[in-house]
Amino acid sequence: MQQLAQQVVAGLATGAIFGSLALALVLIYTTTGIVNFAQGEMGMFATFVAWTLITNHGFSYWPAFALTLVLAFAGGVTLQRVVIRPLERAPQLTVVMVTIGLLVILNGLAGWIWSPQVRDFPSPFPAKPIRVAGVAFSQQDLGVIAVCLAGVVLVWAFFRFTKVGLALRAAAVAPETSRLLGVRVSWMFALGWGLAAVLSAVSGMMAAPIVFLDPNMMQSIVIYAFAAAVLGGIDSPIGAVAGGLALGVTLNILDTYVNFITPELTLPVALGVLLVVLVLRPTGLFGRRVVQRV
Numbered sequence: 424m425q426q427l428a429q430q431v432v433a434g435l436a437t438g439a440i441f442g443s444l445a446l447a448l449v450l451i452y453t454t455t456g457i458v459n460f461a462q463g464e465m466g467m468f469a470t471f472v473a474w475t476l477i478t479n480h481g482f483s484y485w486p487a488f489a490l491t492l493v494l495a496f497a498g499g500v501t502l503q504r505v506v507i508r509p510l511e512r513a514p515q516l517t518v519v520m521v522t523i524g525l526l527v528i529l530n531g532l533a534g535w536i537w538s539p540q541v542r543d544f545p546s547p548f549p550a551k552p553i554r555v556a557g558v559a560f561s562q563q564d565l566g567v568i569a570v571c572l573a574g575v576v577l578v579w580a581f582f583r584f585t586k587v588g589l590a591l592r593a594a595a596v597a598p599e600t601s602r603l604l605g606v607r608v609s610w611m612f613a614l615g616w617g618l619a620a621v622l623s624a625v626s627g628m629m630a631a632p633i634v635f636l637d638p639n640m641m642q643s644i645v646i647y648a649f650a651a652a653v654l655g656g657i658d659s660p661i662g663a664v665a666g667g668l669a670l671g672v673t674l675n676i677l678d679t680y681v682n683f684i685t686p687e688l689t690l691p692v693a694l695g696v697l698l699v700v701l702v703l704r705p706t707g708l709f710g711r712r713v714v715q716r717v
Contacts, residue, residue: 425558430679431672436564438671439571440630444641444648445655445663446575447622453658454595454615455507457518461525463645465502466623467638468529469495470631471537473624474544484547488628492621499620503613511609533638544631567629574625575664578618582660591615643690647674650697655709662709670696 444466451459469491476487506525510518548566552559582588594601594611601608626648627641634640651670655662674692677684684692700707 426679427676428558429560430675432560432568433564434672434675435668436561436567436671437675438651438668439568440626440644440667441647441651441671442664442667443571443574443622443629444626444645445651445667446578446660447619447626448648448652449657449660449663450578450615450619450622452652453660454591454612455518457515457522458657459619460519460522460645461529462619462623463627463641463648464526464529464533465495465499465620466625466627467641468533469498469620469624470544470627470636470640471533471638473628474542474631474636475537477545484545488547491624491628495620495624496617499617500613502620503616507616508609508613511612530638537638539638542636544628544636546632563632571625571629572664574622578622579660581618587614646690647693650693653697653707654700656707659707659709662707665709666707 444462447462447466448459451457451462472494473487473491476482476490477484482490502525506521507518510521546563546566548562550562552561553565554560582592590601590606591611591614593604594606594608595615598608601611626644630644631640634644647670648667651667652663653666654670655664655666670693673696674689677692678686678689
Protein backbone atom coordinates (compact mmCIF):
# COMPACT_ATOMS: atom_id res chain seq x y z
CA MET A 424 0.00 0.00 0.00
CA GLN A 425 2.89 2.36 0.70
CA GLN A 426 4.35 1.73 -2.73
CA LEU A 427 0.92 2.19 -4.31
CA ALA A 428 0.44 5.54 -2.55
CA GLN A 429 3.87 6.71 -3.73
CA GLN A 430 3.15 5.66 -7.30
CA VAL A 431 -0.23 7.38 -7.28
CA VAL A 432 1.32 10.66 -6.11
CA ALA A 433 4.10 10.35 -8.69
CA GLY A 434 1.47 9.64 -11.34
CA LEU A 435 -0.53 12.68 -10.25
CA ALA A 436 2.61 14.83 -10.62
CA THR A 437 3.17 13.54 -14.15
CA GLY A 438 -0.53 13.87 -14.90
CA ALA A 439 -0.56 17.47 -13.67
CA ILE A 440 2.09 18.29 -16.28
CA PHE A 441 0.01 16.55 -18.94
CA GLY A 442 -3.12 18.28 -17.69
CA SER A 443 -1.73 21.81 -17.79
CA LEU A 444 -0.53 21.34 -21.37
CA ALA A 445 -3.81 19.61 -22.31
CA LEU A 446 -5.70 22.59 -20.88
CA ALA A 447 -3.63 24.88 -23.12
CA LEU A 448 -4.62 22.77 -26.14
CA VAL A 449 -8.29 22.87 -25.11
CA LEU A 450 -8.12 26.62 -24.54
CA ILE A 451 -6.91 27.23 -28.09
CA TYR A 452 -9.42 24.77 -29.52
CA THR A 453 -12.43 26.21 -27.72
CA THR A 454 -11.56 29.82 -28.61
CA THR A 455 -10.47 29.38 -32.23
CA GLY A 456 -11.61 25.89 -33.28
CA ILE A 457 -8.10 24.75 -34.22
CA VAL A 458 -5.56 22.39 -32.70
CA ASN A 459 -2.22 24.08 -32.02
CA PHE A 460 0.49 21.52 -32.74
CA ALA A 461 3.15 24.03 -31.63
CA GLN A 462 1.83 24.16 -28.06
CA GLY A 463 4.55 21.91 -26.65
CA GLU A 464 7.32 23.80 -28.45
CA MET A 465 6.00 27.08 -27.05
CA GLY A 466 6.42 25.60 -23.57
CA MET A 467 9.91 24.33 -24.44
CA PHE A 468 10.99 27.75 -25.73
CA ALA A 469 9.67 29.45 -22.58
CA THR A 470 11.57 26.95 -20.44
CA PHE A 471 14.80 27.83 -22.23
CA VAL A 472 14.07 31.50 -21.52
CA ALA A 473 13.69 30.66 -17.82
CA TRP A 474 16.96 28.68 -17.89
CA THR A 475 18.72 31.69 -19.44
CA LEU A 476 17.36 34.03 -16.77
CA ILE A 477 18.54 31.69 -14.00
CA THR A 478 21.98 30.71 -15.33
CA ASN A 479 23.06 33.79 -17.30
CA HIS A 480 21.32 36.67 -15.58
CA GLY A 481 21.45 35.66 -11.92
CA PHE A 482 17.72 35.31 -11.29
CA SER A 483 16.57 32.97 -8.55
CA TYR A 484 14.00 30.38 -9.55
CA TRP A 485 10.67 31.97 -8.65
CA PRO A 486 11.40 35.48 -10.02
CA ALA A 487 12.58 33.79 -13.25
CA PHE A 488 9.42 31.66 -13.21
CA ALA A 489 7.16 34.72 -12.88
CA LEU A 490 9.02 36.75 -15.53
CA THR A 491 8.93 33.78 -17.92
CA LEU A 492 5.16 33.56 -17.57
CA VAL A 493 4.87 37.25 -18.46
CA LEU A 494 7.13 36.78 -21.50
CA ALA A 495 5.25 33.63 -22.52
CA PHE A 496 1.95 35.51 -22.40
CA ALA A 497 3.39 38.30 -24.54
CA GLY A 498 4.80 35.74 -26.97
CA GLY A 499 1.47 33.92 -27.28
CA VAL A 500 -0.40 37.16 -27.96
CA THR A 501 2.22 38.21 -30.52
CA LEU A 502 2.02 34.89 -32.36
CA GLN A 503 -1.74 35.19 -32.61
CA ARG A 504 -1.68 38.78 -33.85
CA VAL A 505 1.17 38.34 -36.31
CA VAL A 506 0.79 34.77 -37.57
CA ILE A 507 -2.72 33.48 -36.84
CA ARG A 508 -4.90 36.59 -37.13
CA PRO A 509 -4.27 37.10 -40.88
CA LEU A 510 -5.56 33.54 -41.38
CA GLU A 511 -8.85 33.94 -39.46
CA ARG A 512 -10.90 33.40 -42.63
CA ALA A 513 -8.62 30.70 -44.04
CA PRO A 514 -9.62 27.01 -43.96
CA GLN A 515 -8.89 25.29 -40.66
CA LEU A 516 -6.46 22.90 -42.36
CA THR A 517 -4.37 25.88 -43.47
CA VAL A 518 -4.16 27.18 -39.89
CA VAL A 519 -3.26 23.71 -38.60
CA MET A 520 -0.43 23.49 -41.13
CA VAL A 521 0.78 26.89 -39.94
CA THR A 522 0.92 25.62 -36.35
CA ILE A 523 2.97 22.64 -37.56
CA GLY A 524 5.28 25.14 -39.23
CA LEU A 525 5.54 27.03 -35.93
CA LEU A 526 6.49 23.76 -34.23
CA VAL A 527 9.41 23.26 -36.65
CA ILE A 528 10.48 26.92 -36.46
CA LEU A 529 10.46 27.09 -32.64
CA ASN A 530 12.32 23.78 -32.37
CA GLY A 531 14.97 24.87 -34.86
CA LEU A 532 15.25 28.33 -33.32
CA ALA A 533 15.81 26.88 -29.84
CA GLY A 534 18.51 24.57 -31.21
CA TRP A 535 20.16 27.50 -33.01
CA ILE A 536 20.10 29.84 -29.98
CA TRP A 537 20.89 27.37 -27.19
CA SER A 538 22.30 24.38 -29.15
CA PRO A 539 20.84 20.83 -28.98
CA GLN A 540 22.88 20.06 -25.86
CA VAL A 541 20.97 18.42 -23.00
CA ARG A 542 21.05 20.56 -19.85
CA ASP A 543 20.03 20.27 -16.23
CA PHE A 544 17.17 22.51 -15.16
CA PRO A 545 16.99 23.48 -11.49
CA SER A 546 14.11 22.32 -9.34
CA PRO A 547 12.67 24.73 -6.76
CA PHE A 548 11.64 21.89 -4.48
CA PRO A 549 13.87 20.14 -1.91
CA ALA A 550 15.08 16.63 -2.62
CA LYS A 551 14.25 15.43 0.91
CA PRO A 552 10.97 13.45 0.96
CA ILE A 553 8.03 14.13 3.24
CA ARG A 554 6.75 11.23 5.34
CA VAL A 555 3.02 10.93 5.92
CA ALA A 556 1.72 7.90 7.87
CA GLY A 557 4.98 6.09 7.17
CA VAL A 558 4.84 6.77 3.41
CA ALA A 559 7.63 8.86 1.84
CA PHE A 560 6.36 11.33 -0.75
CA SER A 561 8.70 13.26 -3.03
CA GLN A 562 8.56 17.02 -2.48
CA GLN A 563 9.26 17.36 -6.21
CA ASP A 564 6.06 15.46 -7.02
CA LEU A 565 3.97 17.34 -4.47
CA GLY A 566 5.35 20.68 -5.65
CA VAL A 567 4.62 19.92 -9.31
CA ILE A 568 1.05 18.95 -8.45
CA ALA A 569 0.56 22.14 -6.43
CA VAL A 570 2.01 24.50 -9.06
CA CYS A 571 0.19 22.96 -12.04
CA LEU A 572 -3.15 22.77 -10.24
CA ALA A 573 -2.72 26.34 -8.95
CA GLY A 574 -2.29 27.49 -12.54
CA VAL A 575 -5.40 25.59 -13.59
CA VAL A 576 -7.45 27.06 -10.71
CA LEU A 577 -6.32 30.60 -11.55
CA VAL A 578 -7.33 30.14 -15.19
CA TRP A 579 -10.71 28.74 -14.09
CA ALA A 580 -11.25 31.69 -11.72
CA PHE A 581 -10.30 34.12 -14.50
CA PHE A 582 -12.94 32.65 -16.82
CA ARG A 583 -15.56 32.32 -14.08
CA PHE A 584 -15.31 35.58 -12.13
CA THR A 585 -13.82 38.29 -14.39
CA LYS A 586 -15.54 40.34 -17.10
CA VAL A 587 -12.66 39.73 -19.50
CA GLY A 588 -12.91 35.98 -18.93
CA LEU A 589 -16.65 36.06 -19.55
CA ALA A 590 -16.05 38.09 -22.72
CA LEU A 591 -13.52 35.50 -23.91
CA ARG A 592 -16.01 32.71 -23.30
CA ALA A 593 -18.70 34.63 -25.18
CA ALA A 594 -16.33 35.28 -28.09
CA ALA A 595 -15.54 31.58 -28.30
CA VAL A 596 -19.20 30.45 -28.22
CA ALA A 597 -20.81 33.17 -30.36
CA PRO A 598 -18.24 35.43 -32.03
CA GLU A 599 -20.67 37.30 -34.32
CA THR A 600 -23.11 38.06 -31.51
CA SER A 601 -20.22 39.11 -29.28
CA ARG A 602 -19.05 41.59 -31.93
CA LEU A 603 -22.51 43.15 -32.00
CA LEU A 604 -22.31 43.56 -28.22
CA GLY A 605 -18.98 45.39 -28.46
CA VAL A 606 -16.61 42.55 -27.61
CA ARG A 607 -13.30 42.79 -29.47
CA VAL A 608 -13.33 39.17 -30.58
CA SER A 609 -9.94 39.21 -32.30
CA TRP A 610 -8.24 40.47 -29.15
CA MET A 611 -10.11 37.86 -27.12
CA PHE A 612 -8.59 35.18 -29.34
CA ALA A 613 -5.16 36.74 -28.76
CA LEU A 614 -5.80 36.62 -25.02
CA GLY A 615 -6.65 32.93 -25.32
CA TRP A 616 -3.32 32.30 -27.08
CA GLY A 617 -1.50 34.22 -24.36
CA LEU A 618 -3.10 32.21 -21.55
CA ALA A 619 -2.40 28.96 -23.40
CA ALA A 620 1.26 30.00 -23.74
CA VAL A 621 1.40 30.61 -19.97
CA LEU A 622 0.03 27.13 -19.24
CA SER A 623 2.54 25.64 -21.69
CA ALA A 624 5.36 27.47 -19.92
CA VAL A 625 4.22 26.11 -16.55
CA SER A 626 4.15 22.60 -17.98
CA GLY A 627 7.61 22.99 -19.49
CA MET A 628 9.23 24.41 -16.36
CA MET A 629 7.72 21.67 -14.19
CA ALA A 630 8.77 18.92 -16.63
CA ALA A 631 12.33 20.13 -17.30
CA PRO A 632 13.84 19.06 -13.92
CA ILE A 633 12.47 15.55 -14.58
CA VAL A 634 13.17 14.99 -18.29
CA PHE A 635 16.13 17.44 -18.64
CA LEU A 636 16.16 20.48 -20.91
CA ASP A 637 16.68 20.17 -24.66
CA PRO A 638 14.81 21.34 -27.78
CA ASN A 639 12.94 18.03 -28.07
CA MET A 640 11.88 17.74 -24.43
CA MET A 641 8.17 18.45 -25.01
CA GLN A 642 7.60 16.36 -28.12
CA SER A 643 6.53 13.25 -26.23
CA ILE A 644 4.79 15.23 -23.48
CA VAL A 645 2.55 17.00 -26.00
CA ILE A 646 1.42 13.60 -27.31
CA TYR A 647 0.44 12.60 -23.78
CA ALA A 648 -1.33 15.98 -23.49
CA PHE A 649 -3.26 15.32 -26.71
CA ALA A 650 -4.29 11.93 -25.33
CA ALA A 651 -5.36 13.57 -22.06
CA ALA A 652 -7.35 16.26 -23.90
CA VAL A 653 -9.15 13.67 -26.04
CA LEU A 654 -9.75 11.43 -23.02
CA GLY A 655 -11.36 14.23 -21.05
CA GLY A 656 -13.01 15.94 -24.01
CA ILE A 657 -11.26 18.29 -26.42
CA ASP A 658 -13.80 21.03 -25.65
CA SER A 659 -13.81 20.55 -21.86
CA PRO A 660 -11.23 22.37 -19.68
CA ILE A 661 -12.20 20.27 -16.65
CA GLY A 662 -11.95 17.14 -18.78
CA ALA A 663 -8.44 18.09 -19.94
CA VAL A 664 -7.17 18.31 -16.37
CA ALA A 665 -9.03 15.18 -15.25
CA GLY A 666 -7.78 13.32 -18.32
CA GLY A 667 -4.20 14.35 -17.63
CA LEU A 668 -4.33 13.24 -13.99
CA ALA A 669 -6.03 9.95 -14.89
CA LEU A 670 -3.55 9.25 -17.68
CA GLY A 671 -0.54 10.03 -15.47
CA VAL A 672 -1.70 7.74 -12.66
CA THR A 673 -2.68 4.94 -15.05
CA LEU A 674 0.62 4.95 -16.92
CA ASN A 675 2.64 5.10 -13.72
CA ILE A 676 0.78 2.17 -12.14
CA LEU A 677 1.05 0.10 -15.33
CA ASP A 678 4.78 0.82 -15.52
CA THR A 679 5.20 -0.30 -11.89
CA TYR A 680 2.95 -3.33 -11.63
CA VAL A 681 2.67 -4.76 -15.16
CA ASN A 682 5.91 -6.51 -16.03
CA PHE A 683 5.81 -6.15 -19.81
CA ILE A 684 4.97 -2.41 -19.68
CA THR A 685 8.36 -0.69 -19.71
CA PRO A 686 9.00 3.08 -19.84
CA GLU A 687 9.53 2.69 -23.59
CA LEU A 688 5.97 1.35 -23.95
CA THR A 689 4.14 4.09 -22.03
CA LEU A 690 3.82 6.28 -25.11
CA PRO A 691 2.26 3.49 -27.23
CA VAL A 692 -0.10 2.77 -24.32
CA ALA A 693 -1.14 6.44 -24.25
CA LEU A 694 -1.74 6.34 -28.01
CA GLY A 695 -3.77 3.16 -27.49
CA VAL A 696 -5.91 4.98 -24.94
CA LEU A 697 -6.34 7.80 -27.47
CA LEU A 698 -7.48 5.34 -30.14
CA VAL A 699 -9.91 3.51 -27.84
CA VAL A 700 -11.51 6.77 -26.68
CA LEU A 701 -11.90 8.02 -30.25
CA VAL A 702 -13.60 4.78 -31.26
CA LEU A 703 -15.88 4.30 -28.24
CA ARG A 704 -16.58 7.89 -27.17
CA PRO A 705 -15.31 10.51 -29.63
CA THR A 706 -16.48 13.38 -27.43
CA GLY A 707 -14.37 12.18 -24.47
CA LEU A 708 -15.49 11.69 -20.88
CA PHE A 709 -16.59 15.30 -20.33
CA GLY A 710 -17.05 16.51 -23.90
CA ARG A 711 -20.32 17.84 -25.27
CA ARG A 712 -22.19 15.95 -27.95
CA VAL A 713 -23.10 18.37 -30.74
CA VAL A 714 -26.54 17.81 -32.29
CA GLN A 715 -27.37 19.57 -35.53
CA ARG A 716 -30.83 19.79 -37.06
CA VAL A 717 -30.80 19.09 -40.79
